[in-house]
Amino acid sequence: MAHISGIDRSQTLLFPEAIDDYVGPDNPVRFIDAFVDGLDLAAAGFARVAPEKTGRPGYAPGDLLKLYIYGYLNRVRSSRRLEAECHRNVEVIWLLRTLKPDFKTIADFRADNRKAFRAVFRQFVVLCRKLDLFGRELLGVDGTRIKAVNNKDRNYTKNSLEKFIKNVDERLDEYLKRLDEGDVTESGTGGSRTKNLAEKIEALRAKRERYKDLLAGLEASGEDQISLTDPDSRAMAKHTKVAVGYNVQIAVDAKNKLIVEQEVTNQVLDMGLLTQTAGAARETLEVEKIDVVADRGYFKIEDIEACEKAGMTPHVPKPQRGYAARNGLFRKDEFRYDAEKDAYICPAGQVLATRYESRQRDLKRFNYCNRAACLACPLKSRCTTDWRKVSRLENEAVLDRVAERLKARPEILNTRREIVEHPFGTIKQWMNQGAFLMKGLEKVRAEFSLTALVYNLRRALNILGIEVLMKAVRA
Numbered sequence: 001m002a003h004i005s006g007i008d009r010s011q012t013l014l015f016p017e018a019i020d021d022y023v024g025p026d027n028p029v030r031f032i033d034a035f036v037d038g039l040d041l042a043a044a045g046f047a048r049v050a051p052e053k054t055g056r057p058g059y060a061p062g063d064l065l066k067l068y069i070y071g072y073l074n075r076v077r078s079s080r081r082l083e084a085e086c087h088r089n090v091e092v093i094w095l096l097r098t099l100k101p102d103f104k105t106i107a108d109f110r111a112d113n114r115k116a117f118r119a120v121f122r123q124f125v126v127l128c129r130k131l132d133l134f135g136r137e138l139l140g141v142d143g144t145r146i147k148a149v150n151n152k153d154r155n156y157t158k159n160s161l162e163k164f165i166k167n168v169d170e171r172l173d174e175y176l177k178r179l180d181e182g183d184v185t186e187s188g189t190g191g192s193r194t195k196n197l198a199e200k201i202e203a204l205r206a207k208r209e210r211y212k213d214l215l216a217g218l219e220a221s222g223e224d225q226i227s228l229t230d231p232d233s234r235a236m237a238k239h240t241k242v243a244v245g246y247n248v249q250i251a252v253d254a255k256n257k258l259i260v261e262q263e264v265t266n267q268v269l270d271m272g273l274l275t276q277t278a279g280a281a282r283e284t285l286e287v288e289k290i291d292v293v294a295d296r297g298y299f300k301i302e303d304i305e306a307c308e309k310a311g312m313t314p315h316v317p318k319p320q321r322g323y324a325a326r327n328g329l330f331r332k333d334e335f336r337y338d339a340e341k342d343a344y345i346c347p348a349g350q351v352l353a354t355r356y357e358s359r360q361r362d363l364k365r366f367n368y369c370n371r372a373a374c375l376a377c378p379l380k381s382r383c384t385t386d387w388r389k390v391s392r393l394e395n396e397a398v399l400d401r402v403a404e405r406l407k408a409r410p411e412i413l414n415t416r417r418e419i420v421e422h423p424f425g426t427i428k429q430w431m432n433q434g435a436f437l438m439k440g441l442e443k444v445r446a447e448f449s450l451t452a453l454v455y456n457l458r459r460a461l462n463i464l465g466i467e468v469l470m471k472a473v474r475a
């Protein structure tokens with residue numbers, strides 16, 4: 001039996017006469033077109049919305065924005081590939097009405113309008129809010145690391161630079177020693193070994209100068225690391241498997257796992273980012289109160305307190321840090337605080353009432369102990385090597401409230417995983433988000449605004465369908 005075969009290429013065909021006939025009524029590209037046409041691009045901050053009175057006419061920002069949204073929705077992010085799509089992709093030809101901007105125009109548009117993409121992301125979130133796609137009861141906050149355009153070999157910390165300089169010094173000493181010996185022993189080589197060594201020494205000295213300059217620059221900047229290709233990027237924690245990159249934060253509404261707020265920072269840790277991420281999402285959702293759940297990486301008493309003060313109810317598990325947790329001794333949460341007595345009750349039932357004060361960051365810290373009880377305690381080997389001290393920060397009642405809430409709703413931590421893993425999983429796997437393409441914090445923020453926008457767009461299309469969305473943007 002023969003294979004299925006194509007037609008004869010010279011056969012005459014009856015193609016539809018209008019380009020519009022090639023794009024079906026439920027094609028998402030129609031929604032992109034309608035959504036962008038409905039935006040106030042000048043208010044969003046796009047440049048050159050009104051055409052220049054003189055000079056060569058430029059492309060309308062709306063057309064280039066449509067191209068980017070289409071590209072990100074279809075895993076095409078690079079300007080060169082977007083240019084190629086303008087020539088061969090019938091959906092893009094329809095969307096851009098046969099316009100064919102070159103890659104430089106496309107790339108410049110993204111770089112020049114970097115702040116405006118965030119406004120477009122917000123506009124779509126507002127549309128989702130109008131369509132009742134948000135539950136507005138629970139937010140999951142999480143962060144992921146995305147690689148920057150900066151090789152790990154081009155990122156230095158003060159320690160690494162000092163180590164490099166020390167290494168270079170040792171090698172220089174060794175070469176100089178060999179050079180001295182060469183003066184005495186070289187014979188019959190025409191002085192080539194000495195010449196080689198002298199060249200190596202010169203190269204090492206130049207390297208040493210470079211490291212010294214970098215170290216001086218780092219110390220003057222007050223930063224703790226320096227990246228040479230993308231100066232805004234930072235070396236991330238080892239477990240994130242992203243050598244040098246950015247920290248992407250999202251706040252996701254639990255109802256449909258839509259991203260309400262997103263921000264890219266170059267802060268290495270999530271700690272301290274809870275209130276700013278969730279707070280912005282709460283404002284967008286226009287609610288007075290909302291529950292917020294995050295993982296233990298966000299556990300910081302000042303941030304959790306600020307979150308409560310901003311009208312949110314944080315749920316953040318306490319990480320097990322410190323000497324006792326590391327050495328398998330009784331953890332702090334095995335000691336109960338008695339507010340009436342202002343004392344801790346230890347696992348042996350003893351009252352730790354003696355109190356002395358110290359400081360942690362800007363906070364007062366009270367330390368509780370009972371040396372006499374510890375000395376005679378049968379559980380001592382499971383608790384301490386000498387006598388046990390339990391510390392309590394001045395505002396630690398906020399952590400007690402978090403612990404009580406988690407005890408009452410332990411399942412909320414699993415819910416958190418489901419809420420935030422969906423967007424990050426989709427963005428990394430399905431949308432194939434690799435490293436950022438641009439350099440600089442503002443530019444990668446623009447990139448991620450587009451990524452988050454199309455994640456929401458695809459999700460809304462899946463949930464409501466194109467008809468409902470089209471009606472909403474035309475209303």
Ligand code: SF4
Pocket residue numbers: 346347348349350373374375377378379380383384387388
């Ligand atoms: S060692 Fe001290 S604090 Fe620890 S269980 Fe015994 S009495 Fe309590």
